[in-house]
Amino acid sequence: MRLKRHVALVESALTHVSSSRPLLCSQCSRRRHASSKADPDKIAILGGGVSGLASAYYVAKDFPNSKITIFEGKERLGGWIQSKKFDVSGGEVLFEYGPRTLRPVIGARPTVALVQDLDLAEEVLYTSKDAPAATNRYIYYPDRINRLPHPKDGNMLPAVFKCVQSGLFAGIWGVAAELWRPRRPLNVTDESVGSFISRRVDKRIAQNMASAVLHGIYAGDIWQLSAKTLFPVPWQLEGMYGSVVSGYFNINANDPRSETLSLFHPTDYEDARAMDVELKVDEKLGKDMSAASTFSFKNGLQTLMTKLEGRIRGNKQFEIKTGTAIHSLNKITGSEQVEVVSSSSKDTKSQPLDYTPPTTTTSSQADDPSLNRQPFDLVISTLPAPKLTPTVTVQVVNLYFPTPNLIPHKGFGYLIPESVPFEQNPERALGVIFDSDAIQGQDSVNGTKVTVMMGGRWWDDWVEYPSEEEGLENARSVLARHLGIREEPLAWNVSTNYNAIPQYTVGFEDRLKRFAEELGQRFHGRVRVVGNQFNGVGVNDCIRGAWSMARGLKNGGWKGRSVGLDRVLDPRPWSVEPVLRSTWSKA
Numbered sequence: 001m002r003l004k005r006h007v008a009l010v011e012s013a014l015t016h017v018s019s020s021r022p023l024l025c026s027q028c029s030r031r032r033h034a035s036s037k038a039d040p041d042k043i044a045i046l047g048g049g050v051s052g053l054a055s056a057y058y059v060a061k062d063f064p065n066s067k068i069t070i071f072e073g074k075e076r077l078g079g080w081i082q083s084k085k086f087d088v089s090g091g092e093v094l095f096e097y098g099p100r101t102l103r104p105v106i107g108a109r110p111t112v113a114l115v116q117d118l119d120l121a122e123e124v125l126y127t128s129k130d131a132p133a134a135t136n137r138y139i140y141y142p143d144r145i146n147r148l149p150h151p152k153d154g155n156m157l158p159a160v161f162k163c164v165q166s167g168l169f170a171g172i173w174g175v176a177a178e179l180w181r182p183r184r185p186l187n188v189t190d191e192s193v194g195s196f197i198s199r200r201v202d203k204r205i206a207q208n209m210a211s212a213v214l215h216g217i218y219a220g221d222i223w224q225l226s227a228k229t230l231f232p233v234p235w236q237l238e239g240m241y242g243s244v245v246s247g248y249f250n251i252n253a254n255d256p257r258s259e260t261l262s263l264f265h266p267t268d269y270e271d272a273r274a275m276d277v278e279l280k281v282d283e284k285l286g287k288d289m290s291a292a293s294t295f296s297f298k299n300g301l302q303t304l305m306t307k308l309e310g311r312i313r314g315n316k317q318f319e320i321k322t323g324t325a326i327h328s329l330n331k332i333t334g335s336e337q338v339e340v341v342s343s344s345s346k347d348t349k350s351q352p353l354d355y356t357p358p359t360t361t362t363s364s365q366a367d368d369p370s371l372n373r374q375p376f377d378l379v380i381s382t383l384p385a386p387k388l389t390p391t392v393t394v395q396v397v398n399l400y401f402p403t404p405n406l407i408p409h410k411g412f413g414y415l416i417p418e419s420v421p422f423e424q425n426p427e428r429a430l431g432v433i434f435d436s437d438a439i440q441g442q443d444s445v446n447g448t449k450v451t452v453m454m455g456g457r458w459w460d461d462w463v464e465y466p467s468e469e470e471g472l473e474n475a476r477s478v479l480a481r482h483l484g485i486r487e488e489p490l491a492w493n494v495s496t497n498y499n500a501i502p503q504y505t506v507g508f509e510d511r512l513k514r515f516a517e518e519l520g521q522r523f524h525g526r527v528r529v530v531g532n533q534f535n536g537v538g539v540n541d542c543i544r545g546a547w548s549m550a551r552g553l554k555n556g557g558w559k560g561r562s563v564g565l566d567r568v569l570d571p572r573p574w575s576v577e578p579v580l581r582s583t584w585s586k587a
């Protein structure tokens with residue numbers, strides 16, 4: 001009964017949404033407003049990274065009569081996504097300084113539809129679901145590289161046995177005992193991932209497995225990151241059923257149909273359904289995506305940014321202000337407009353923005369001639385709010401060696417958990433990507449390409465980070481100790497990505513809720529937020545956030561009160577829903 005009620009609820013919400021407006025389709029031209037007078041005169045986009053550019057692209061389609069200004073602190077657009085080719089003897093090698101592959105999961109719908117809209121389908125490179133890069137992921141522990149079991153192994157027992165033998169899976173039996181562990185006290189509203197896993201399963205699983213995985217996504221510390229935000233389903237299952245394992249079986253045992261069920265936040269489920277219905281792509285692209293574990297582009301992920309930038313620069317609606325820092329946002333008295341205060345900037349690090357300072361404009365700011373003031377009807381900001389999350393800095397070292405197959409393992413790469421003794425990881429590396437396997441088809445030479453990622457949570461209290469020379473030396477030292485690679489690299493690059501990854505630490509949801517309320521109260525929906533601090537740390541998350549924000553502007557009207565954080569303000573309880581078996585293409 002309960003399940004039917006929830007399904008009916010989602011369906012009625014969807015019917016309501018879809019009956020009140022035409023569907024959006026990546027192929028058909030987007031719906032225009034009934035009256036072009038409805039478009040805001042002036043829109044500001046703060047930040048020219050992936051979230052800013054994607055927001056600009058979507059918003060321009062929906063508001064063709066608006067004048068849109070993009071503000072970016074650095075001289076280049078594209079944010080952390082940067083792909084560069086290096087000449088080496090015999091050809092060229094491509095290095096990614098930031099993200100490099102995307103996963104074609106349902107949350108990637110907006111990205112894939114964007115790839116199609118930008119005519120980039122021919123540029124895409126796929127890694128198949130059967131490739132070693134998809135099935136072979138490793139964890140270094142305590143002094144060797146262990147391959148993780150994968151469902152495609154057929155018989156997973158040999159890999160499981162090896163992981164048990166090495167001690168990597170120590171405490172795994174705690175999963176069975178989880179059924180009998182006491183439920184968390186009612187007054188616990190969040191806790192760290194480390195504490196949650198130690199309490200429910202075993203501390204060693206937290207320190208070995210969870211720590212490795214969270215180094216590989218957030219470069220983060222399991223003792224600080226929030227279990228409620230990062231592992232929402234297990235967290236909710238314990239809250240509702242007293243145990244994660246019994247909760248999962250409970251949900252599925254009561255299912256009258258043969259579908260797999262899970263817990264969903266109602267907003268997430270509606271968004272997933274909307275993406276599935278509204279964002280269909282051509283049959284060939286859909287088929288290729290279905291068969292892929294990850295994808296990128298022949299000339300790297302920057303292809304997407306360059307194409308977006310090209311479309312934006314070719315559109316007279318836009319003005320782009322690079323090298324421009326944002327100082328503050330002020331509500332203009334007697335109007336609904338927002339004043340954007342900016343100045344020219346030489347800073348290469350991204351600037352946070354205090355959205356809701358206690359006072360609006362200081363008198364020294366008011367008469368500062370170096371500050372520029374412009375009124376806007378709508379501001380879409382991708383700038384991080386400093387009080388919401390801390391961030392970590394990650395040093396990325398790309399290396400190319402002329403000898404092929406230097407790595408003694410085939411696969412995506414390996415991660416290094418916090419439990420690895422210091423003497424095995426004095427460089428404070430987080431993991432190593434085997435680029436030659438991870439994405440094929442980007443280089444015209446066939447040596448060995450790897451990336452070493454260092455820092456992140458390990459550098460939390462550091463006032464100074466390793467220089468480029470030190471970074472290279474550290475990366476080479478990791479490769480020599482862990483993989484036996486001692487060759488001179490033919491090409492290399494070190495990039496230090498300052499404050500690159502926000503950390504959703506314990507209490508994040510409460511802080512986000514307060515932030516959303518304050519932002520709404522102060523700017524009445526004229527300032528909306530998108531980006532890795534709000535939507536998730538991946539490229540897909542950022543594009544999905546931009547798509548969803550633009551969809552909200554269209555459906556709710558740009559004069560609506562939403563700030564783009566509807567999920568955190570949605571009081572509806574989590575509900576049991578069938579896991580979506582979505583199809584990519586229209587056919």
Ligand SMILES: C=Cc1c2[nH]c(c1C)Cc1[nH]c(c(CCC(=O)O)c1C)Cc1[nH]c(c(C)c1CCC(=O)O)Cc1[nH]c(c(C)c1C=C)C2
Nearest residue numbers: 137215216217219413414415430431432433453537538539
């Ligand atoms: C060693 C450090 C890092 C590696 N990648 C990242 C860091 C900090 C950054 C990163 N990786 C993922 C994301 C999430 C969003 C996305 O774009 O998909 C981010 C910001 C994805 C990811 N990488 C790994 C996992 C388990 C995930 C989650 C989704 C998935 O299963 O693909 C594992 C992983 N990351 C790195 C390595 C070497 C590695 C595994 C061997 C590098």
